[in-house]
Amino acid sequence: MTGDPSPVTKESNFDRERFTAMLDTMWRIRAFEELAVRSLAEGLVLGAIHPSIGQEAVAAGICCNMARDDLLLSTHRGHGHTLAKGADPLAMMRELFGRAGGTCGGKGGSMHIADFDVGMLGANGVVAANIPIAAGAAHALKLRGEKRVVVCIFGDGAINRGPFLEGLNWAKVFNLPVLFVCEDNNFSATTHTFAMTAGPGAAARAESLGLPAQTIDGNDIVAVDSAARAAIAALHAGEGPRLLHCKTYRMTGHTAVDPAAYRDPAELERWRGADPIDRLSEVLRVAGVAEPRIAEAKAKAYSEMEEIYAAARDTGWPDVAAAFQDVQDLGDPRERPFS
Amino acid sequence: MTGDPSPVTKESNFDRERFTAMLDTMWRIRAFEELAVRSLAEGLVLGAIHPSIGQEAVAAGICCNMARDDLLLSTHRGHGHTLAKGADPLAMMRELFGRAGGTCGGKGGSMHIADFDVGMLGANGVVAANIPIAAGAAHALKLRGEKRVVVCIFGDGAINRGPFLEGLNWAKVFNLPVLFVCEDNNFSATTHTFAMTAGPGAAARAESLGLPAQTIDGNDIVAVDSAARAAIAALHAGEGPRLLHCKTYRMTGHTAVDPAAYRDPAELERWRGADPIDRLSEVLRVAGVAEPRIAEAKAKAYSEMEEIYAAARDTGWPDVAAAFQDVQDLGDPRERPFS
Amino acid sequence: MSDMTYLEAGRRAVIEEMRRDERVWALGEDLGRGGVFGQYKGLAEMFGAQRVTDTPISEACIMGAAVGAAMTGTRPIVEMRFSDFALCAIDELVNQAAKARYMFGGQMRVPMVVREPMGMWRSSAAQHSQSLEAWYTHIPGLVVVAPATPEDNLGLLKSAIRNDDPVVYLEHKDLWGLTGPVPEGEHLTPLGEAQIVREGDAVTVVTWSAMRHRCMKAAEALEAEGVAIEVIDLRTLWPWDRDTVFASVEKTGRLLVVHEAVAVSGFGAEIAASVAEGLHHRLKAPVRRLGAPRIPIAYAPPLEDKARVTQDAIIDAVRGLLASAQAA
Amino acid sequence: MSDMTYLEAGRRAVIEEMRRDERVWALGEDLGRGGVFGQYKGLAEMFGAQRVTDTPISEACIMGAAVGAAMTGTRPIVEMRFSDFALCAIDELVNQAAKARYMFGGQMRVPMVVREPMGMWRSSAAQHSQSLEAWYTHIPGLVVVAPATPEDNLGLLKSAIRNDDPVVYLEHKDLWGLTGPVPEGEHLTPLGEAQIVREGDAVTVVTWSAMRHRCMKAAEALEAEGVAIEVIDLRTLWPWDRDTVFASVEKTGRLLVVHEAVAVSGFGAEIAASVAEGLHHRLKAPVRRLGAPRIPIAYAPPLEDKARVTQDAIIDAVRGLLASAQAA
Numbered sequence A, B: 001m002t003g004d005p006s007p008v009t010k011e012s013n014f015d016r017e018r019f020t021a022m023l024d025t026m027w028r029i030r031a032f033e034e035l036a037v038r039s040l041a042e043g044l045v046l047g048a049i050h051p052s053i054g055q056e057a058v059a060a061g062i063c064c065n066m067a068r069d070d071l072l073l074s075t076h077r078g079h080g081h082t083l084a085k086g087a088d089p090l091a092m093m094r095e096l097f098g099r100a101g102g103t104c105g106g107k108g109g110s111m112h113i114a115d116f117d118v119g120m121l122g123a124n125g126v127v128a129a130n131i132p133i134a135a136g137a138a139h140a141l142k143l144r145g146e147k148r149v150v151v152c153i154f155g156d157g158a159i160n161r162g163p164f165l166e167g168l169n170w171a172k173v174f175n176l177p178v179l180f181v182c183e184d185n186n187f188s189a190t191t192h193t194f195a196m197t198a199g200p201g202a203a204a205r206a207e208s209l210g211l212p213a214q215t216i217d218g219n220d221i222v223a224v225d226s227a228a229r230a231a232i233a234a235l236h237a238g239e240g241p242r243l244l245h246c247k248t249y250r251m252t253g254h255t256a257v258d259p260a261a262y263r264d265p266a267e268l269e270r271w272r273g274a275d276p277i278d279r280l281s282e283v284l285r286v287a288g289v290a291e292p293r294i295a296e297a298k299a300k301a302y303s304e305m306e307e308i309y310a311a312a313r314d315t316g317w318p319d320v321a322a323a324f325q326d327v328q329d330l331g332d333p334r335e336r337p338f339s
Numbered sequence C, D: 001m002s003d004m005t006y007l008e009a010g011r012r013a014v015i016e017e018m019r020r021d022e023r024v025w026a027l028g029e030d031l032g033r034g035g036v037f038g039q040y041k042g043l044a045e046m047f048g049a050q051r052v053t054d055t056p057i058s059e060a061c062i063m064g065a066a067v068g069a070a071m072t073g074t075r076p077i078v079e080m081r082f083s084d085f086a087l088c089a090i091d092e093l094v095n096q097a098a099k100a101r102y103m104f105g106g107q108m109r110v111p112m113v114v115r116e117p118m119g120m121w122r123s124s125a126a127q128h129s130q131s132l133e134a135w136y137t138h139i140p141g142l143v144v145v146a147p148a149t150p151e152d153n154l155g156l157l158k159s160a161i162r163n164d165d166p167v168v169y170l171e172h173k174d175l176w177g178l179t180g181p182v183p184e185g186e187h188l189t190p191l192g193e194a195q196i197v198r199e200g201d202a203v204t205v206v207t208w209s210a211m212r213h214r215c216m217k218a219a220e221a222l223e224a225e226g227v228a229i230e231v232i233d234l235r236t237l238w239p240w241d242r243d244t245v246f247a248s249v250e251k252t253g254r255l256l257v258v259h260e261a262v263a264v265s266g267f268g269a270e271i272a273a274s275v276a277e278g279l280h281h282r283l284k285a286p287v288r289r290l291g292a293p294r295i296p297i298a299y300a301p302p303l304e305d306k307a308r309v310t311q312d313a314i315i316d317a318v319r320g321l322l323a324s325a326q327a328a
Ligand SMILES: Cc1ncc(C[n+]2csc(CCOP(=O)(O)OP(=O)(O)O)c2C)c(N)n1
Pocket: A050, A075, A076, A077, A125, A126, A127, A154, A155, A156, A157, A158, A159, A185, A187, A188, A189, A193, A250, C029, C057, C059, C081, C085, C088
């Protein structure tokens, strides 16, 4: 809960439309995650899922500053980022259910959701693995002389893996258009990340590599939005890579089945009081957005996701032939000495 | 050529014995390296060697502050460090020649010289690989409640590999007694390291991880010695890991056979003017050490190494049975389906 | 004998060896809360956070630090969480841990155990399901172990911790909950010794890890047909127990190797090739291997299942061996 | 045909493909000065530092960045310098590059070539001499190539660069200076096709990379004894040319696989096991493998030589196969 929520009044030239749309996005993420958690309990979601409940302001505030063809790389906790980037939630839910029509045809599941049509280059099951991949995507954009930019979101635990150093150094050395976003939710699985992190953290490490970096309140979407807008503008201006350290909080366990017994309940309560959706709702009220519109954001999101849930549930399994497709063109994937 | 050589006069309480002994060490390293290079041309040294000519002040200035049972980890350019730590140069030369009685029985060669009897835990053929190993050695010392310390020397190119981040973060998180020394000779093989390094470099990166760091003139052994002494004292005081960034210069090619055509001859000339051996000799003169003693340091070193060269040359090959020994105790290393 | 889960048996092994030898310690992510599967539950409380230590998410440094700590008088147990993540620490394992003793001319040893939970687990997809044991058997300096039962997870892990060279210790994620009898007192299973789990004269089936149990089910089904297969659980993959396997094949004249890993260049190839080389003239039928097709592991169950070696496939393979024997 | 070194042929392949397709680029340490072996000499001048780019010493990022760049419309050639250093980038190669196309349901491809100079080179010791091709053949999603001649280094590298999935391209360090005839014009060697280098009826000898040349020397020596062996250079290890190998073994009835890598779990095991499974009843003698013992590679020549497969060992193995045939 760093920094104060930016001052907003009825009078300030605050973009009501824009932020009301962000509220819609945040509720859609919240509703999607809650349904995914429920579906896991029902046995419809098949593998582990890592909910982003409480972190919606980062996904919504960053992605609303990206063009559809800008590229996003995410993590195992990537549902919110993927939705905010414009992926079809039905295809996403189908992927979580392992059904036909999933974003990856049911081959990837929650930890490997990707939707290249909207520039979402993938979640990743390996912590920090997307950092070099993001640097490479930006490297390709530069080689091709394209104007697009890359955003790479990773967790606070990822900054202790080597690829964080190698990828940031690379992006700076080649002056690449990539924004690194450390989505700091306080935890690495069951570990309080600070206990395993030397020094002040992501921003200081980025600055030591010559990347301009900023630490912001990741539950204040107004702050996230303006920081992201400024950073992405700098990328377009060819100023090279930057890092945003967004301080937020993981309101669930590490996975949907983790009770998080290791966490101080008081801490959770404190953060519940800083719920990013409540905070944006309050900002909108102050800005004069009508109460019904604020309520509608939530209602619409849940009804949309309930429909999606039903549609996904009623979708069949993928065609098993797919198991042997898209491995590699050369060689027979069925290759089995005997069977 | 950062900083000024520390002011020394006949009167200053400058330890003549100590620094005269360091001059002996530096000449011994220089002579050993020159003989190794000559021996390679003669076909006596069998694999690639990476001379440390011009970098002797780092090896001598750091290691003279280590106890025999303190632990040292080095690099592919490690002859000087190993000698300064107290290894037997004859065993080292035999290792380079692949002969019986080599430090590793001829199994390792230049890039894998180790002498555990003097706390030298090995050169390494993989850049930066010794950084986590050093952190682990220090971790073990802490677990065992020992008072010894660890020094890990690596090159300027190594700071762009992930293990640099992971190892320094680890050492700080666990508050381990390890001194990291970045021996910055300007080059990574044929590459000017600065061109591939984002930000100010080793010290800034270490500081971003909470390690106190200092950048010093690595060709000024008086500066290296005092910085090393202070840092190692801090380790003994339980203050946790630190980093020294020693700026020196590689006066040879990357390997003994690299003509370094990519380097500006003027640059080399400038650095020749800052030869660490000449600089210490001058300091000793100013401090009133007699000329003959200064000359003797060189003469003794070369005659010692000539004898070693002859002795190594006259040593036989190792017993071939060793090829199958010290692999692992379980299983037959000869295991060959058919032969 | 008392019943215990595979997970609990591994936990007991660590507790017993840490009690026995204070040089033994464990390091890995989340160990302070028992580790991701609970294999270390309560150990930090029992032995202190120094000996059962949390680590940053730094696989390369976890492995590399263990190498340095093993060279410096301690005996680390490295927890890699999923064997897939060990791929972030391969230089440290293969270029450093496995080679140090040899490269340095035997000046020291690297006594460390690398625990790598492996294998398929419902819908864990391509990056959390791999079985790469064959890789490790190819690397000089490494011992490779893959326990299949609670009793062996106790006895083999204890032996691995006492071994003075690096051991890659591959527990199977799908076996954590498996319950079975475990001896009461001190129990050590020697490394390098296979176990004949079921005697038979028709076909020698060599397997390990989770596949042992599928082979046993197939054996029961085949028994109904009057076919008695001999099931051998290798337990240690390197060094593997040639004598036991060869003796069995001399008796049955037929070999089937079954593993979960991709068949192509899997460890089954080494066993099948060794038997074909050494016992060719004793074979009543060609050697056979069963493993996964050469595809990544998918998330959706119907696709994921295509990467599984099924009980039916094992039964068919055995029937095929008996049929081709007549053909010969 | 004009004579050219193996190194120069590889260089020419890169030049031709970079001219042909502007999406192709190369990245690696020291490439601006031609790379550590000179394989890229003059290319930065020819194509600019952007398309032949130096990199930091960051193997994980070199490989990972190539994956991202390959997903984003370019075709990177990754230079790993020594195959041993690729062990610093295994997660990026195995968990990312090899699996991305499949995991993401075929939404994109990862067209990249990973050049990994491999193998023994006089006195390079344990961390600069390894041959780990077997590992890559075990990983779904990877194509594996190991050229043995200048002509094939030209033709195979060009085909690899045009391939739309990741290719691990293993040049042998000891072959850089080998000179041989290379076609003048456009020359592509198809991936997946072995080459029968020498015809014979006594024994089928399957090999690749540097060992091809040792096998040919052995063949000449054996010819003097009136023994004609058939030497097959696999060239592509995955997918390997089963048809050519099987056809040859059907003719000769005898198989010997020769490779430089450690024999245990080497790729020879896959070939020997496949032949034993598929052609058991056609074999006049047991299948045989020749590879290195399971030891790290030492520095001192007399010790290093113990890890080499010698011409004499090949000749003895062939004689053994012919003898055991009588025995049968
Ligand atoms: C290389 C690697 N190590 C360990 C894991 C297991 N793991 C999955 S998520 C996670 C915690 C990651 O923490 P953070 O980066 O902060 O992301 P968050 O889960 O908090 O979103 C861990 C350790 C992994 N997936 N990859």
